[in-house]
Amino acid sequence: MNTPEQKTVPSNFIRQIIDRDLATERYGGRVHTRFPPEPNGYLHIGHAKSICLNFGIARDYPGGRCNLRFDDTNPHKENEEFVRSIEADVRWLGFQWHDRPYFASDYFEQLYGFAMELVDKGLAYVCELSAEEIRGYRGTLTEPGRDSPYRNRPIAENRDLFQRMRAGEFPDGSKVLRAKIDMASPNINLRDPTLYRIRHGVIHHQTGAEWCIYPMYDFTHPLSDALESITHSICTLEFEDHRPFYDWVIEHCSVPSVPRQYEFARLNLQYTVVSKRKLTQLVEEGHVVGWDDPRMPTLAGLRRRGFTPAAIREFCDRIGVSKADNSVEMGVLESCIREDLDRTAPRAMAVLHPLKVVIEEYPEEQVEELAVANHPKASDLGSRIIPFCRELYIDRSDFEEIPPKGYKRLIPGGEVRLRNAYVITCQRVIKNEQGEIIELRCSYDPATLGANPEGRKVKGVIHWVSARHAINADVRLYDRLFRHPNPDGDRSVNSFLEHLNPDSLRVLSHCMVEPSLAHAQPGDRFQFEREGYFVVDLKESTPQRMVFNRSVTLRDSWGR
């Protein structure tokens, strides 16, 4: 087994900023990040990039910390199931958060206090414009907005109204609290952004029915960061425009620390979508069978697909972190899981499209028990017994009556090595009335078990199972979920759903796997030799009916 030498995590522009801050003692040597998911869906591979960045920094810097903080300010879309799945996925990925899970909702009382502070400073006001009116007053990208008629209310009146908003005196949508900044700002986020809205009758998963007003993200986030003494608040590029408001909040509220926001480019992965909204749509409309469908780029889906946490971490290291829009090829992810599983997965033989082979002169009653290594390089993975007898199955694609040029497998009258067993020669092809090949009659060379035949080279090696001993199992072959490299970026089409790949799942139910697999447990990973890496399905495999999911094919330089 090749020992993985100490890998250094590649640096990036954010780590360089931290290095500088450390050198200048900006935060007294502290490095404290946070990962702030909204619990309104499952984590996906894009979140993994953020997790590896934030938790990775905490892991690599002396005294570094990273909080897991749920950004739970919109109870309408959030729930406890999502909270639990997010915690489980972060742990599964191999990271530990500092202290305990945090919730923005823990700070609702303090947030209310900060809002009142802004009111008292004349920097926030209660606005009674409707949502549509606010939009109208906001202006456009190229025209300045106009002041709300409620903008210059006396402070005492704002105080009173905001208190009564909290007390539940006003219906949803009737009033909001807004920051008083600049309706003519070229940055739309500074045109008196909303701080609080009224939401009656929703049960918040953490705070229950305690509140009927909820703070907005832009107000909540900088304050939560400050309250947790976060030093580097790392988010994605679309929040770059919000940073002036982030800094405004920090400047005008009496916060205990001064965090800074930095932005990096979110991950785009080809042939899939990495947007919670679209993933939610795939689940809710039934285009996949749940958040953990093995075709989904969610961590739960990748886990069921057989991906390892190490492979996903390696992927995040390889793609790096920058501010440039990117579109990462699937090949990078595939390479990571192949590299990990090649090293760690025991080998087994499984025939996906069985074709019967009878070794004619092999004794009818004889069964040989062949001892076979579980891994060609990692001897610590041990060995197993494989039964060999007169009737076998090989894969249909490993026999061709009219072989293409360069074909190395079995052909009429030709020889091939049965992996870990004998060299056989195809003597006869048996067909049914439709002319389909249903069986091969072969001879074998008894001198070729563990030895090469004399005087000739057998180039082809194919896998097989004993027809008498093999287990019938389901195998699920997964392919890319979309046929277009950038399904949600194609404007020539009405919906990204039009690019869905109808062949993203193929279920094979006649597969024959070697008997040693009978005791494999859900989540166990194998390389089915010459086919790919497979995992026993976590949810639907039973001892009576085993289900294997293909994680990824083997690299194939021949192209079947």
Add this chain to the structure above:
RNA sequence: UGGGGACUCGUCUAAUGGUAGGACAACGGACUCUGACUCCGUAUGUAGAGGUUCGAAUCCUCUGUCCCCAGCCA
């Protein structure tokens, strides 16, 4: 046509005024009882035009292209 960002091999990403490097992909070869793994080798890039400099991916000017922003979502 407001504001904020970004442009380096096919893709991702380094180089922070001093030899444009790595990874994935591709291609060629070696090895092989997995057409895998491994090993060796090859090709491919600084968006464009000017300028500063002994020297520019890097600094300056202009141009172009792409992304984001007008939620009481995050």
